[in-house]
Amino acid sequence: MVERIAIIGAGPSGMAQLRAFEAAREGGAEIPEIVCFEKQSDWGGQWNYSWRTGIDQHGEPVHSSMYRNLWSNGPKEALEFADYSFDEHFGKPISSYPPRAVLWDYIAGRVEASDVRRFVRFNTIVRWTRETEDGFTVASENLTSGDTVTEQFDRIIVASGHFSFPNVPDFEGLENFTGEVMHAHDFRGAERLEGKRVLMIGASYSAEDIGMQAHKMGAELVTLSYRSHAMGFDWPDGVEELPLAIGFDGNRVTFRDGSVREVDAVVLCTGYLHKYPFLPDSLALSSPNNLYPDGLYKGTVWQQNPHLFYVGAQDQWFTFNMFDAQAWFVRDVILGRIELPDAEERAADIRHWLAEYAALPDHDSEVVYQANYIRDLIERTDYPMFDLDEVVRIFQAWQQDKQVDIARYRDKTYPSVMTGTMAAVHHTPWLEEMDDSIERYLTPVGHPASSSEH
Ligand code: FAD
Ligand code: NA7
Secondary structure (H helix, E strand, C coil): CCCEEEEECCCHHHHHHHHHHHHHHHCCCCCCEEEEECCCCCCCHHHCCCCCCCECCCCCECCCCCCCCCECCCCHHHCCECCECHHHHHCCCCCCCCEHHHHHHHHHHHHHCCCHHHHEECCEEEEEEEEECCEEEEEEEECCCCCEEEEEECEEEECCCCCCEECCCCCCCHHHCCCEEEEHHHCCCCHHHCCCEEEEECCCHHHHHHHHHHHHCCCCEEEEEECCCCCCCCCCCCEEEEECEEEEECCEEEECCCCEEECCEEEECCCEECCCCCCCCCCCCCCCCCCCCCCEECCCEECCCCCEEECCCCCCCCCHHHHHHHHHHHHHHHCCCCCCCCHHHHHHHHHHHHHHHHCCCCHHHHHHHHHHHHHHHHCCCCCCCCCHHHHHHHHHHHHHHHHHCCCCHHHCCCECCCCCCECCCCCCCCCCCCCCCHHHHHCCCCCHHHCCCC
């Protein structure tokens, strides 16, 4: 009997899983029956931008946290697929930090080429899952027709992402704040912050990038507020970093060091929750956002029931190529090419990775740790090995570039680890580029499409 596999989510992780199975099929393997559930009308997950916030047209929580103006926050050379290069997709060198639409085009390009769309049930949400003696029962709803289906699967791969359900802490007096308050999940564009005094709470990617977007779009003052550690970049004039905001009153904010600011808007850049409302607690991952969520052998196999897998559940230095490494590994476990050790051996392996993670001293070592994790996976499959040490060097150079100039690091270029091609210098520096469209990005300067006014 052919096994039935459910993939939940067709974001970059689910797409990697589809690609992994397709690659095996192209290589002559018999693959299981696959159903990929995707609640949105298209694939791409976070990269599938929506103007909507809060609740979508079907009454479901809006998935994507991406904003219109997002440009890659790390060099594309660090996330390139080993089996589908940027050169192959675009046919010419592009810059190292492309805007959202360009990366969406790239990830979609690989799977469009292999016709795996046929496996995806779009506009279909997984509602609940139950463990049975020989697998799982999965209930899903077609959000367009309202039809619900309950069916049986042998294995489940959870690829539903973990940057969708915002972590929304309370702050004293916020109920009295007279300006606008939102979480980064609902932020869609910084244009409306022009001339405003804006407070970002948080000290990670979202605070840094939304803060710099606000600065780029002409915010009068951007104040970043950290709980544990300042990001400590050499912020441009008009951007400052203070300890945690501890009290709000009207439009006045008091900070832990006694500073006071009047602000017009607050963006809570306080991260996201792992949340899997379609899984019972016996199957749902519960973890802070970290590089090795506990309970997953090789970061993918659910220790308590190894017929359940997660792809993309870790915090991410590496992204697309890490999802590939995981997807190829999961595929090979399912195809029987990789034999899982017994529960005790798996637990020991999890403990080993957790102990190494706990001992990491800094960001640089986190990158090396994730590179080693990816290497460990790729060595067990036929996914093309790539120069992970070189990617680590690129990440280190990226960190250094950010230290030098947080407003201009996106103008730097790196060579591809996959093809050796040097990235092109984008025709317009990021700080001056007000058009984030793929058309503008790919059109040489001087051509009509690149001279639109904003
Ligand atoms: P997601 O992209 O979140 O996709 C999950 C999919 O699952 C979605 O399509 C969703 O609709 C679907 N789904 C969820 N629940 C269900 C359900 N019950 N039933 C059916 N379908 C369901 N990474 C980078 O490499 N570079 C960046 O510059 C970058 N910027 C980012 C900016 C923001 C604001 C955020 C939030 C993330 C960013 N990331 C970036 C990281 C991002 O998480 C990954 O690039 C990638 O999108 C993760 O892929 P995923 O498939 O694991 O999850
Ligand atoms: P992260 O990277 O998980 O960071 C969350 C930040 O929020 C981090 O600085 C936390 O501070 C801070 N935080 C969390 N809770 C609080 C409270 N209660 N008070 C103050 N600060 C708090 O999330 P991001 O959104 O930045 O990034 C997630 C993804 O989106 C990433 O992949 C990006 O590419 C885009 P801490 O350091 O723990 O004190």
